[in-house]
Amino acid sequence: MTTWTIRDFHAHDVEGILQLWQALREEDVEPVYDLSEVLASCEKDHAVVALHGEEIVGAAVGRAAHDQGWIVFLATLPAFRGKGIGTLLLAAVEKRMAAHGLNKLSALMPDTATRFEAFSSRGFVVKKNLRYFERKIPVQRAELGAMDELGGRLLPRDLWDRVAGMSAEKELLERRLVLPLAKSELAEEFGVVPPRAVVLFGPPGTGKTTFAKAIASRLEWPFVEVFPSRLAGDPGGLAGALRQTFLDIAELEHAVVFIDEVEEIASQRSGEPPSPMQGVTNELLKIIPAFRDQPGRILVCATNFIRSLDSAFLRHGRFDYVIPIGLPDxxxxxxxxxxxxxxxxxxxxxxxxxxxxxxxxxxxxxxxxxxxxxxxxxxxxxxxxxxxxxxxxxxxxxxxxxxxxxxxxxxxxxxxxxxxxxxxxxxx
Incomplete structure (x- = not known):
């Protein structure tokens, strides 16, 4: 007679969860929750496994918040289905979540799944006329601290659409910057290297800062503005503060980094002996190549006086594009x-x-x-x-x-x- 036992999830059960996950994928069933979410809930929330001997043949994972509970994952190996394991797993995980005082327990299942007996046996009912909506959040929890330290922020998603007129500039930025960054895998197929740094130049008041923010909004990446004037008071000096700021930015998975009036720290170098600001320009010239090696980010520099920028600053290899932003037509x-x-x-x-x-x-x-x-x-x-x-x-x-x-x-x-x-x- 085939027997099995149910116990709490242990840290060494991860391989068994991976096996169950893969079994679903091989049947063209795409789980609702990502594997990373399931594994995180196994460790932090509530999870039970079904064992046949030493082999994990099933698992149920639940998550509770306030009085609402969710079944994050339920699966059994194909050879062990139809034996009531799923029902017992649901009962076990529900028992462990009871201390939260739940008044509702819900589950989302892919529409390709056909085995609902375990849920119906536990009293779950199918809700009609419901749609499941999902959106990926661009900034992960681990990044929030680093973003806050840098003064970064997520801008409204509709900022790009709110830029009135300037259709030629918007189309150029959409094609050259947003497209290869937002669709990096497709860009790679075509041999396109996503841009890493651009300069926006033009007369004062033409909207260069607005466009930089709109790019961040369009990509849904954190917008981090670097203020050299604020860094100048750092005990380590402006060059050292600038270097540390970009090291901190490297902790973010994605970022649009903006430096306005960049001519203040990248003007033409001249004079003997070199001025302190020349050391800052030298540091920035070193920072940009290192920044370019980090995917998922772009540096946008803006200037009203492009003629004053150091010639080495604008050369190929540092900036992919030098884009004019002029008066509106x-x-x-x-x-x-x-x-x-x-x-x-x-x-x-x-x-x-x-x-x-x-x-x-x-x-x-x-x-x-x-x-x-x-x-x-x-x-x-x-x-x-x-x-x-x-x-x-x-x-x-x-x-x-x-x-x-x-x-x-x-x-x-x-x-x-x-x-x-x-x-x-x-x-x-």
Whole structure:
């Protein structure tokens, strides 16, 4: 007569769990929970195994939180099915979870599984009209401490979509950066090496920082901004603090690392004797090749003055792309205006006129003018006693007034220099 026994999971039972897992996979049954989750619950939560002699022929793994319990894993070897082992395993693991005061015990099973007798024997019922949703969380628990120490954060997932206009720049960044990083295995098949470092350059206020954050949002990677000015006060000096920061970043599985105004620490080296800042530039030049050897991360540097960067900093082998971010075209300006115009008056505003009036404006200029117009309209509605009709928001005239009063950040001379920089230094 065939007999078996059920006992608690022991550390040396891992091989038996792996055998059960593999048996399911060989039957084209994809378990709901990853193997790493099952093994983690075996060690930290509740798990029992069924033994035939010394061989593990079945296992049940459960997890409890508050008054809700979940069956994370239930499996028996094919030769031992139909003998009631599954039912006994469920009863055993439920008994060990009873101390949590559960009022509900649930299980998720792949729709390819056909053996539900163990669950029905224990009183489980199939819930109709339910769908199982799953999403991978990009940052693992072990990384949270390191990310917090670095001041990193996960940005909203819709930030990329919220970048108004700038469609040409977005498409370029999507194709060159996001695509090979997000689909690294496919990129490898095509012989594409994912980018490791890029420079965004352009006049002030054109959205370089916004694009860096949008890349992190699009990839769902932690965004870590490095502030050289804050590191300068470190007892070990700026160069040493910079080196340690990048060593800490190496603890993260993924990261978009951003350095704004990078010309402050990577300007042209000259003079005798070398200045202290030249030592910082030398350190950064050493850091970047080491950073490039680490997959799953990208360095984004931004500068308003690309001509001031050290020539060795921009060379091939350090930065994959040198991408210009310029002033928005008419289509982009229209999208930006529409973003800031209140919905209540959107149909009453002559956006085309605003687009023409704001030629040469940066995104920051448009935002300033739009918000100023809203403020001005609010003040008129509250304090203008001569107003015959009650206003529901700003009017086209309000926007045109603030546009006329807003001084463009980018002068004609700066815009001309930017075009020269594109011709001389851009690498897309």
């Amino acid at each position: 008419a289509q982009a300006r229209a999208a930006m205006w529409q973003r800031f115009i209140p919905a209540a008056v959107a149909g009453q505003i002559d956006v085309h006129t605003l687009v023409e009036a704001s030629a040469g404006f940066s995104p920051a200029d448009i935002e300033f003018a739009a918000r100023s117009a809203s403020q001005r309209a609010l003040e008129k509605a509250v304090y203008d006693d001569d107003s015959v009709t009650k206003r529901s928001g700003p009017e086209t005239a309000d926007y045109l007034e603030t546009v006329a009063e807003t001084k463009a950040t980018v002068s004609d001379a700066v815009a001309a220099d930017f075009l020269e920089d594109i011709a001389a230094l851009a690498r897309t």
